[in-house]
Amino acid sequence: MALEAIRSGERNEAGIAAVLRLLGARFGPRVQTGQDMRAQHAHSTTYIPAQLPDGVVFPETAGEVCEIVALASAHRVPLIAFGTGSSLEGHINAPHGGISVDLGRMDRVLSVNTGDLDCTVEPGVTREALNTYLRDTGLFFPIDPGANASIGGMASTRASGTNAVRYGTMKDNVLALTVVTAGGKEIRTAHRAKKSSAGYDLTRLFVGAEGTLGIITSVTLRLQGIPETIAGGVCPFPSISDACNAVMLTIQSGIPVARIELLDALQMKASNAYSGLNFAELPTLFLEFHGSPDSVALQSKQFAEIAADFGGGAFLWTANAQERATLWKARHNAYWAQKSLAPGLAILSTDVCVPISRLADCVEATQADILAHGLIAPIVGHAGDGNFHVGLLFDDKDTADVARAEDFVARLNDRALAMDGTCTGEHGIGQGKMPFLEAELGGALDLMRQVKRGLDPDNIFNPGKIFSL
Amino acid sequence: MALEAIRSGERNEAGIAAVLRLLGARFGPRVQTGQDMRAQHAHSTTYIPAQLPDGVVFPETAGEVCEIVALASAHRVPLIAFGTGSSLEGHINAPHGGISVDLGRMDRVLSVNTGDLDCTVEPGVTREALNTYLRDTGLFFPIDPGANASIGGMASTRASGTNAVRYGTMKDNVLALTVVTAGGKEIRTAHRAKKSSAGYDLTRLFVGAEGTLGIITSVTLRLQGIPETIAGGVCPFPSISDACNAVMLTIQSGIPVARIELLDALQMKASNAYSGLNFAELPTLFLEFHGSPDSVALQSKQFAEIAADFGGGAFLWTANAQERATLWKARHNAYWAQKSLAPGLAILSTDVCVPISRLADCVEATQADILAHGLIAPIVGHAGDGNFHVGLLFDDKDTADVARAEDFVARLNDRALAMDGTCTGEHGIGQGKMPFLEAELGGALDLMRQVKRGLDPDNIFNPGKIFSL
Known part of the structure; x- marks a missing residue:
């Protein structure tokens, strides 16, 4: 279970108090300990419950970061680096307490x-x-x-x-x-x-x-x-498998697509409803081409031929920026369209990545799993990389629903690993994917631990993430 | 001095003898200790003196490598992994003795x-x-x-x-x-x-x-x-600076050149003589383009326009494979052409890499240094990456000439580092570049040492390379 990984750990109370006092003396109002500020630095766009840091410091120079780290090292107090808080797997949580280092002023x-x-x-x-x-x-x-x-x-x-x-x-x-x-x-x-x-x-x-x-x-x-021309395109397919085969041949043919995104039928339905569009509610590829006017036209033509071979419907494309924005609206608003499927529920946004030849299998098996368990979970994929996201709608206040969501995530990760894939293509491990890294890399985790112990012997840098020590 | 780094270190005589005995019992004739075999596994295409391993073992499976490493770990005996011996900075030397693990049968x-x-x-x-x-x-x-x-x-x-x-x-x-x-x-x-x-x-x-x-x-x-079409081209320039500016604009323009190599005037002279060619003895770019017939034609045209802007001479290009081989002969035979400049001498092939905007400065300053010190040293560069090689001809039997060569290498590396570059773009540190890594990365070497100690606590894997512990 994913959330087992995030139980709070031991806290170095004396050290934390000392460091907060010393940071306050050094940085004055650039150290904050109010509840709201602390909550802002643990809450993020994740389904994982927040674990607040004890304080937040706002360094303005690399020299100040050195001072903060030296203090934390001397007192063995956790430091959690913070950018904008948009990570998805609990990266900025403070399971052992400590200080959030907000780098926003740098x-x-x-x-x-x-x-x-x-x-x-x-x-x-x-x-x-x-x-x-x-x-x-x-x-x-x-x-x-x-x-x-x-x-x-x-x-x-x-x-x-x-x-x-x-x-x-x-x-x-x-x-x-x-x-x-x-x-x-x-x-x-x-x-x-x-x-x-x-x-x-x-x-x-x-x-x-x-x-x-x-x-x-x-x-x-x-x-x-900056590309001279950016063209956009959209093409529906009869099945996930057809869409993925078109993607695979596009990549194999060396067409330098800049983006090639897969939205499944449920996502298209949600996007139509949310953005007032009338796309076919079929697996659909959204493409972007970068290059000279001639080059994007050629790339689009080559893709259209491949799409037709796999039963693709009308391939709409344009090199006009405004028309492109309209075409891509469904993709750009995908997250909000997901939300609109069940406005009261939370979204668990999770990602896996598999070899591209297994993408159709993995997406279709995941859709079957979603159906079998009566879940609502549209799929959006960076298809050219074999990477896809499931936006699982669930009630984060309902223990049973949380458990169902976690079970789904576990099955998804097992499925990706069985296909020679990874439990995260781009979100990272954080806390949410910790249970799956052992299954994915086994003995290699010991090497990661050796590196961690060598470089951070007192375990002050974002402890409780990626793996347990 | 580069060669200071390669002094022989302490030897674990008892451990080496024990491991050789145990390997012999396990692998029979797949363990060799004859002088010739040992010499073949230390001699390489480098100017650095050979330091022979005590024996060579030829594993045929990963399981056998596990056995060999377990034995070496138990007895704290160095293992030097060996591929083909084409490394250039003493990577396969055995300064502390030990066993060369020849992976050629895998x-x-x-x-x-x-x-x-x-x-x-x-x-x-x-x-x-x-x-x-x-x-x-x-x-x-x-x-x-x-x-x-x-x-x-x-x-x-x-x-x-x-x-x-x-x-x-x-x-x-x-x-x-x-x-x-x-x-x-x-x-x-x-x-x-x-x-x-x-x-x-x-x-x-x-x-x-x-x-x-x-x-x-x-x-x-x-x-x-495999590209549908491969085209080749050659273009001379009035100066290194003009050639490098053409390279920089080619990269900035996003022309996806597959190769863009710079040969300096001395290299062109040597190549003309060695391969019976009659290129202008000027800084010259050798290019290769990959793509469809239309695409390589377009790329070549775009490059030709850029070249003309920087005073480039006639740009010869061809999409015919045989003609391309002829055009590229000077580049392909560059090493042997260097050798032919002074057949009795050894070649020290060394590489540095700088930001592409500094490539012309670095090459020109290096040429001036070569001239000032009366050296013979043609230059060949992977210009699109800011990476270049100097083939310094020197008498490896003459202590004074070796010292001059080492001084030259030291100045070359200092020059590259002063231009925000690196002491090696692609050859690696081995033994030859050890003296420069500290200047390049300073405190970061301590992190490398921490990683090494964590992963190889007994220092059995290729000891005496990259950094001293």
Whole structure:
């Protein structure tokens, strides 16, 4: 059961009190202990119950993060790095209490190197703020997890999203980090060269470490040129299997789709109702193409041919920005459309990822499971990566319904693992997926524990996440 | 001085003797201790003096690797994983003695999943053998470091090469590994999903770890569709700076070049002489384009326009395979052309990598240094990545010349680091680059040491490489 993982752990009461006192003396009003502020730093867009930190500190510089970490190290007090709180698996909860380190005030863009297609930002910069900042340079940062997350948080959860199929995930787009490690020393994992073979890949070790190995103080990112043309398209299919086969052949053919999203029939029905659309209520692919006008036209034509081979219906596409927004409305409003299916209920948004050849099997078996258990759970997938999300509607106040939801999640994860997949393609482990990591990686968890013990011997960085020590 | 790093260390004589005896009893003729065999497993294509292992063992299965590691763990005896011996910085030397584990007999392709564009191979499969095996599937493995290296070795050194500009490095193309870790247990770092956020990125931790954390027993790789058309092109430029500016604009424009290589004037002169060509003896770019016939024609046209803006001479290009081989002959024979400049001398092949905006500065300053010190050292660069190689000709029997070579390497690395670069883009640290890693990453080395101590507490895996403990 997922929620078993989040029971509160032991608390170092004396240490927490001492650190709060010392932080208060040092940072004054930039340390907050009010109930509302603490609740804001534990509550997130997750189904997992909140576990509040004892206080929140707002550093403004990397030097201040060093001071905070040094204090916490000396007193063995947990530090939970906080970006915008948009993580989904309980990453920002404080099961052992401690201090939430809110990096939202470290929101400066430190440098942009247009010639090298890179930039360096503080961790609190959000992806939307970064792209606004970059607009005049002709460059953009492509990773789009949906939420307007912070770059530090996106690095920490190895985020990706709709256009990872073309541009990769945070793993592929972080060139270097600075990180404050145990004891309070800031280190640099790499420099700005596009590639390096200089020692262990510490950059990739911190990307996805969910704040359990240190606190990120800057992120150097790869950027992309803003495409000359962006085209959008929508195509319904008779079955999930047909849609997934079209996706697989699209990828195999090397068509560089920028996004290729699968919405199942229930999601389409919800989206039609919520957004006043009249799409066929069938499994549907939403596509986006980036390139020159000729290139997006060619890509669209190639995709249309593949879609037709798999029984795809009319392929609507457009290179006009406004028409594209209209076409994509169902995808953009997917979450709110899910909510509208049962306005009183909570949504458990969970993700798994399987090899693309198994995506249809995994989605269809999941739909059968949803039907068999009388659940309401639309499916939206980043089909080009074999990654999909189930938005399970459930009553988070009803113990029996919570248990049903957890059982569903367990079956979903078992199914993905049995298909050579992973229990999370992009949300991370946090607390919610802890029960499944052992089944997925077995003995490799011992290596993760060895790394954690080596780098964070006092277990101060986001304890109680990813694995138990 | 680079070579200071390779002094022989302490030897565990009793342990080595015991392990050789036990291995002999277990593996019979698959353990060899003859001088020639040992020399073959220390000698490599490097300028660094050989340090021979005490014996060589040839496992044929992952289970046998587990047995070997368990024995070595019990007796605290070094194990040096060996692929084909094509590494360049002393990676396969045995400064503390011990056993070379030759993985050449573990050369099976375990599975190919055409629908998922992936395959799983044993570590001893070479990249050429893999591509021969794959030919009928329409897929290929793109990473090409020049040598016909083993996949396990390429993973361990985070190899890349000429077409990394399009397809990335080993970091980007390894999906999962199995690795035998200290004590002799085999673990799996990930499964076949295209992406995952499930815990620490152990895959990327082992990629580039140079065999210091465990022995790789299988590698799951991403594959690519064989391009419909491959076109090649060659274009001379008035200066390094003009050539590099053309490269930078090509990358910025999003032209998906598959290879974009820079040869300096001395290299062109050497290549003309060696291969009987008559190219202008100017800085020259060699390009390759992958795609449909229309796409490669368009890419070539776009590049030609950029080249013209930077004073490029006639841009020769062809989509005919035989003509392309002729055009690219100068690049393919670059190493042998370097050798022919001074047939009696050895070649020190060293690499650095800088942000692409600094590539011209770094190459020009290096040429000035070569001139000022009366050295012979042609330059070949993977210009799209800001990565270049210097082939320094020197007399490896002459102490003074060796010292001059080492001083040159030290200045080259200092120069790259001062430009926000790295002391190695693709060769790895091994022994040769150990003196520069501290300057490059400072405090981050302590984290690497903590990881090493955690995962290899008895320091049995390739000791004396990357950093001193």
